[in-house]
Amino acid sequence: MFSAKRKHQGPTVNATATSLIARGVTLRGDVEFNGALHLDGTVEGAIHARGTDGVLTISETGRVIGRVEVPHAIVNGHVTGDIEVNERLELAALACIDGDVRYQVLEIAAGARVNGKMIHQAPPTVRQLAEGPRRDTPALPEA
Numbered sequence: 001m002f003s004a005k006r007k008h009q010g011p012t013v014n015a016t017a018t019s020l021i022a023r024g025v026t027l028r029g030d031v032e033f034n035g036a037l038h039l040d041g042t043v044e045g046a047i048h049a050r051g052t053d054g055v056l057t058i059s060e061t062g063r064v065i066g067r068v069e070v071p072h073a074i075v076n077g078h079v080t081g082d083i084e085v086n087e088r089l090e091l092a093a094l095a096c097i098d099g100d101v102r103y104q105v106l107e108i109a110a111g112a113r114v115n116g117k118m119i120h121q122a123p124p125t126v127r128q129l130a131e132g133p134r135r136d137t138p139a140l141p142e143a
Contacts, residue, residue, distance in 0.1 A: 023061050060094045
């Protein structure tokens with residue numbers, strides 16, 4: 001009746017949690033999340049992802065009235081406020097942004113609208129410390 005061989009079922013321990021704000025729900029206040037947040041309803045406040053792997057998905061019925069700061073975002077709804085995406089931003093065909101957009105990588109579908117500035121953020125680079133003049137560059141002539 002009971003077997004020592006059990007099939008593993010259910011979520012894995014390291015699975016990223018997904019939170020849902022459902023259609024018809026209006027949340028007033030700032031939202032901070034880990035993992036993924038799927039928005040079908042409305043958030044009246046700022047949305048901020050904790051950590052570097054946060055993903056915000058705003059469906060065609062989703063709406064944000066406030067600032068958005070996340071590493072990854074997929075937008076197909078309406079955002080009234082500035083968006084800052086540190087990694088990748090995808091704007092689907094029904095996306096409408098009323099605010100400035102800061103992004104590192106951008107994918108935008110035909111039909112998406114942005115009423116604001118589009119500001120590209122270069123990826124962080126490693127700076128070399130000054131170690132004096134390089135030996136392979138010629139010296140400048142003295143005047």
